[in-house]
Amino acid sequence: RDDPIPAPWTVKGKARIQQLGLVMQYPPDKETKASEEPAKDATSSKGKKRKTSDNSEVSSGSKKARLSTSGYQLDSATKEAMAADKVNIKVWTVCEQAVLQGYQSFVSIVESEFSCICCHELLLDPVTTPCLHNVCRLCLKRSFNAQVFACPACRHDLGEKYNMPINDKLFSALKLIFPGYRGTAAK
Incomplete structure:
Protein backbone atom coordinates (compact mmCIF):
# COMPACT_ATOMS: atom_id res chain seq x y z
CA ARG A 1 0.00 0.00 0.00
CA ASP A 2 1.31 3.43 -0.86
CA ASP A 3 -1.06 5.57 1.21
CA PRO A 4 -0.67 6.63 4.85
CA ILE A 5 -4.18 5.50 5.86
CA PRO A 6 -4.04 2.26 7.89
CA ALA A 7 -5.39 -0.91 6.30
CA PRO A 8 -8.98 -1.69 7.37
CA TRP A 9 -8.10 -5.08 8.90
CA THR A 10 -5.53 -3.61 11.34
CA VAL A 11 -6.36 -2.33 14.83
CA LYS A 12 -5.77 1.28 13.73
CA GLY A 13 -7.86 0.69 10.61
CA LYS A 14 -10.75 -0.73 12.61
CA ALA A 15 -10.58 2.25 14.98
CA ARG A 16 -10.69 4.61 11.98
CA ILE A 17 -13.70 2.77 10.55
CA GLN A 18 -15.52 3.17 13.86
CA GLN A 19 -14.49 6.84 14.16
CA LEU A 20 -15.80 7.66 10.67
CA GLY A 21 -18.94 5.58 11.15
CA LEU A 22 -18.32 3.49 8.03
CA VAL A 23 -20.59 0.52 7.33
CA MET A 24 -20.40 -2.25 4.75
CA GLN A 25 -22.58 -1.53 1.74
CA TYR A 26 -24.02 -4.37 -0.31
CA PRO A 27 -25.79 -4.19 -3.67
CA PRO A 28 -29.60 -4.25 -3.34
CA ASP A 29 -29.87 -7.74 -4.86
CA LYS A 30 -27.32 -9.31 -2.49
CA GLU A 31 -28.10 -10.42 1.04
CA THR A 32 -25.69 -9.81 3.89
CA LYS A 33 -23.97 -12.73 5.55
CA ALA A 34 -25.97 -12.13 8.72
CA SER A 35 -29.26 -12.46 6.88
CA GLU A 36 -28.11 -15.65 5.10
CA GLU A 37 -27.37 -17.53 8.33
CA PRO A 38 -30.93 -17.40 9.73
CA ALA A 39 -32.23 -18.61 6.37
CA LYS A 40 -30.05 -21.73 6.67
CA ASP A 41 -31.21 -22.29 10.26
CA ALA A 42 -34.86 -22.00 9.24
CA THR A 43 -34.54 -24.77 6.67
CA SER A 44 -32.67 -27.12 9.01
CA SER A 45 -35.15 -26.67 11.88
CA LYS A 46 -38.25 -27.47 9.86
CA GLY A 47 -41.08 -28.70 12.07
CA LYS A 48 -39.55 -27.31 15.28
CA LYS A 49 -40.73 -24.35 17.33
CA ARG A 50 -39.16 -20.97 16.75
CA LYS A 51 -37.16 -19.24 19.43
CA THR A 52 -38.83 -16.15 20.82
CA SER A 53 -35.67 -14.05 21.27
CA ASP A 54 -35.12 -11.20 18.84
CA ASN A 55 -31.44 -10.61 19.62
CA SER A 56 -30.57 -9.85 16.01
CA GLU A 57 -32.99 -6.91 15.87
CA VAL A 58 -31.79 -5.49 19.18
CA SER A 59 -28.12 -5.68 18.24
CA SER A 60 -28.65 -4.01 14.85
CA GLY A 61 -30.78 -1.29 16.42
CA SER A 62 -28.19 -0.54 19.07
CA LYS A 63 -25.48 -0.33 16.40
CA LYS A 64 -27.51 2.27 14.50
CA ALA A 65 -28.06 4.24 17.67
CA ARG A 66 -24.36 4.13 18.48
CA LEU A 67 -23.40 5.31 14.98
CA SER A 68 -25.85 8.19 15.03
CA THR A 69 -24.68 9.40 18.44
CA SER A 70 -20.97 9.15 17.66
CA GLY A 71 -21.20 11.18 14.43
CA TYR A 72 -18.34 12.36 12.30
CA GLN A 73 -16.49 15.55 13.12
CA LEU A 74 -15.18 17.77 10.32
CA ASP A 75 -11.64 18.99 10.81
Whole structure:
Protein backbone atom coordinates (compact mmCIF):
# COMPACT_ATOMS: atom_id res chain seq x y z
CA ARG A 1 0.00 0.00 0.00
CA ASP A 2 1.31 3.43 -0.86
CA ASP A 3 -1.06 5.57 1.21
CA PRO A 4 -0.67 6.63 4.85
CA ILE A 5 -4.18 5.50 5.86
CA PRO A 6 -4.04 2.26 7.89
CA ALA A 7 -5.39 -0.91 6.30
CA PRO A 8 -8.98 -1.69 7.37
CA TRP A 9 -8.10 -5.08 8.90
CA THR A 10 -5.53 -3.61 11.34
CA VAL A 11 -6.36 -2.33 14.83
CA LYS A 12 -5.77 1.28 13.73
CA GLY A 13 -7.86 0.69 10.61
CA LYS A 14 -10.75 -0.73 12.61
CA ALA A 15 -10.58 2.25 14.98
CA ARG A 16 -10.69 4.61 11.98
CA ILE A 17 -13.70 2.77 10.55
CA GLN A 18 -15.52 3.17 13.86
CA GLN A 19 -14.49 6.84 14.16
CA LEU A 20 -15.80 7.66 10.67
CA GLY A 21 -18.94 5.58 11.15
CA LEU A 22 -18.32 3.49 8.03
CA VAL A 23 -20.59 0.52 7.33
CA MET A 24 -20.40 -2.25 4.75
CA GLN A 25 -22.58 -1.53 1.74
CA TYR A 26 -24.02 -4.37 -0.31
CA PRO A 27 -25.79 -4.19 -3.67
CA PRO A 28 -29.60 -4.25 -3.34
CA ASP A 29 -29.87 -7.74 -4.86
CA LYS A 30 -27.32 -9.31 -2.49
CA GLU A 31 -28.10 -10.42 1.04
CA THR A 32 -25.69 -9.81 3.89
CA LYS A 33 -23.97 -12.73 5.55
CA ALA A 34 -25.97 -12.13 8.72
CA SER A 35 -29.26 -12.46 6.88
CA GLU A 36 -28.11 -15.65 5.10
CA GLU A 37 -27.37 -17.53 8.33
CA PRO A 38 -30.93 -17.40 9.73
CA ALA A 39 -32.23 -18.61 6.37
CA LYS A 40 -30.05 -21.73 6.67
CA ASP A 41 -31.21 -22.29 10.26
CA ALA A 42 -34.86 -22.00 9.24
CA THR A 43 -34.54 -24.77 6.67
CA SER A 44 -32.67 -27.12 9.01
CA SER A 45 -35.15 -26.67 11.88
CA LYS A 46 -38.25 -27.47 9.86
CA GLY A 47 -41.08 -28.70 12.07
CA LYS A 48 -39.55 -27.31 15.28
CA LYS A 49 -40.73 -24.35 17.33
CA ARG A 50 -39.16 -20.97 16.75
CA LYS A 51 -37.16 -19.24 19.43
CA THR A 52 -38.83 -16.15 20.82
CA SER A 53 -35.67 -14.05 21.27
CA ASP A 54 -35.12 -11.20 18.84
CA ASN A 55 -31.44 -10.61 19.62
CA SER A 56 -30.57 -9.85 16.01
CA GLU A 57 -32.99 -6.91 15.87
CA VAL A 58 -31.79 -5.49 19.18
CA SER A 59 -28.12 -5.68 18.24
CA SER A 60 -28.65 -4.01 14.85
CA GLY A 61 -30.78 -1.29 16.42
CA SER A 62 -28.19 -0.54 19.07
CA LYS A 63 -25.48 -0.33 16.40
CA LYS A 64 -27.51 2.27 14.50
CA ALA A 65 -28.06 4.24 17.67
CA ARG A 66 -24.36 4.13 18.48
CA LEU A 67 -23.40 5.31 14.98
CA SER A 68 -25.85 8.19 15.03
CA THR A 69 -24.68 9.40 18.44
CA SER A 70 -20.97 9.15 17.66
CA GLY A 71 -21.20 11.18 14.43
CA TYR A 72 -18.34 12.36 12.30
CA GLN A 73 -16.49 15.55 13.12
CA LEU A 74 -15.18 17.77 10.32
CA ASP A 75 -11.64 18.99 10.81
CA SER A 76 -11.10 22.73 11.19
CA ALA A 77 -9.41 23.16 7.79
CA THR A 78 -12.43 21.67 5.99
CA LYS A 79 -14.85 23.80 8.02
CA GLU A 80 -12.85 26.93 7.18
CA ALA A 81 -12.73 26.05 3.48
CA MET A 82 -16.48 25.45 3.43
CA ALA A 83 -17.14 28.74 5.23
CA ALA A 84 -14.83 30.62 2.85
CA ASP A 85 -17.02 29.63 -0.13
CA LYS A 86 -19.66 32.28 0.60
CA VAL A 87 -21.32 31.86 -2.81
CA ASN A 88 -22.38 28.27 -2.04
CA ILE A 89 -23.23 28.79 1.65
CA LYS A 90 -26.73 27.30 1.30
CA VAL A 91 -25.38 24.14 -0.32
CA TRP A 92 -22.68 23.78 2.34
CA THR A 93 -25.36 24.12 5.05
CA VAL A 94 -27.18 21.11 3.58
CA CYS A 95 -23.91 19.18 3.48
CA GLU A 96 -23.06 20.06 7.10
CA GLN A 97 -26.33 18.50 8.27
CA ALA A 98 -25.16 15.15 6.86
CA VAL A 99 -22.04 15.19 9.06
CA LEU A 100 -24.04 13.80 11.99
CA GLN A 101 -24.95 10.73 9.92
CA GLY A 102 -21.29 9.83 9.39
CA TYR A 103 -18.46 10.27 6.95
CA GLN A 104 -19.95 8.21 4.10
CA SER A 105 -23.20 10.12 4.23
CA PHE A 106 -21.38 13.46 4.26
CA VAL A 107 -19.19 12.59 1.28
CA SER A 108 -22.20 11.22 -0.61
CA ILE A 109 -24.20 14.43 -0.05
CA VAL A 110 -21.24 16.63 -1.05
CA GLU A 111 -20.73 14.57 -4.19
CA SER A 112 -24.40 14.80 -5.17
CA GLU A 113 -24.68 18.52 -4.39
CA PHE A 114 -21.50 19.42 -6.25
CA SER A 115 -21.91 17.26 -9.33
CA CYS A 116 -22.00 18.91 -12.74
CA ILE A 117 -25.42 19.13 -14.39
CA CYS A 118 -23.83 18.36 -17.78
CA CYS A 119 -21.45 15.45 -17.16
CA HIS A 120 -22.94 14.22 -13.83
CA GLU A 121 -19.46 13.93 -12.30
CA LEU A 122 -17.86 15.77 -9.40
CA LEU A 123 -17.12 19.32 -10.55
CA LEU A 124 -13.80 19.62 -12.37
CA ASP A 125 -12.55 23.21 -12.18
CA PRO A 126 -15.86 24.46 -10.77
CA VAL A 127 -17.39 27.63 -12.17
CA THR A 128 -20.16 29.22 -10.11
CA THR A 129 -22.44 31.15 -12.44
CA PRO A 130 -24.14 34.46 -11.48
CA CYS A 131 -27.35 32.45 -10.94
CA LEU A 132 -25.45 30.39 -8.29
CA HIS A 133 -25.28 27.10 -10.20
CA ASN A 134 -22.03 25.13 -10.33
CA VAL A 135 -20.74 23.68 -13.59
CA CYS A 136 -17.44 22.20 -14.77
CA ARG A 137 -15.42 24.76 -16.68
CA LEU A 138 -14.87 22.32 -19.56
CA CYS A 139 -18.61 21.57 -19.79
CA LEU A 140 -19.43 25.29 -19.85
CA LYS A 141 -16.80 25.86 -22.56
CA ARG A 142 -18.32 23.03 -24.59
CA SER A 143 -21.72 24.69 -24.22
CA PHE A 144 -20.33 28.05 -25.35
CA ASN A 145 -18.63 26.39 -28.35
CA ALA A 146 -22.07 25.10 -29.34
CA GLN A 147 -23.29 28.75 -29.29
CA VAL A 148 -25.38 28.20 -26.13
CA PHE A 149 -24.57 31.12 -23.83
CA ALA A 150 -26.88 30.18 -20.97
CA CYS A 151 -26.56 28.42 -17.63
CA PRO A 152 -27.03 24.68 -18.24
CA ALA A 153 -29.16 24.38 -15.09
CA CYS A 154 -31.64 27.25 -15.41
CA ARG A 155 -31.01 28.81 -18.85
CA HIS A 156 -30.08 32.18 -17.30
CA ASP A 157 -28.30 34.19 -20.03
CA LEU A 158 -24.58 34.44 -19.28
CA GLY A 159 -23.65 36.45 -22.36
CA GLU A 160 -21.08 35.69 -25.04
CA LYS A 161 -18.28 37.45 -23.16
CA TYR A 162 -18.66 35.51 -19.87
CA ASN A 163 -15.09 34.69 -18.78
CA MET A 164 -15.84 31.54 -16.68
CA PRO A 165 -13.82 32.20 -13.50
CA ILE A 166 -12.96 29.10 -11.47
CA ASN A 167 -14.40 29.21 -7.95
CA ASP A 168 -11.09 28.70 -6.11
CA LYS A 169 -12.76 28.52 -2.70
CA LEU A 170 -15.04 25.69 -3.79
CA PHE A 171 -12.09 24.02 -5.50
CA SER A 172 -10.00 24.08 -2.29
CA ALA A 173 -12.91 22.76 -0.19
CA LEU A 174 -13.45 19.85 -2.59
CA LYS A 175 -9.71 19.07 -2.50
CA LEU A 176 -9.89 18.71 1.29
CA ILE A 177 -12.99 16.49 1.23
CA PHE A 178 -11.90 14.27 -1.68
CA PRO A 179 -8.19 13.40 -1.25
CA GLY A 180 -7.68 12.26 -4.86
CA TYR A 181 -9.45 15.30 -6.32
CA ARG A 182 -7.12 17.42 -8.42
CA GLY A 183 -8.94 19.31 -11.13
CA THR A 184 -6.89 20.76 -13.98
CA ALA A 185 -6.26 24.15 -12.40
CA ALA A 186 -2.62 24.73 -11.55
CA LYS A 187 -2.61 24.79 -7.75
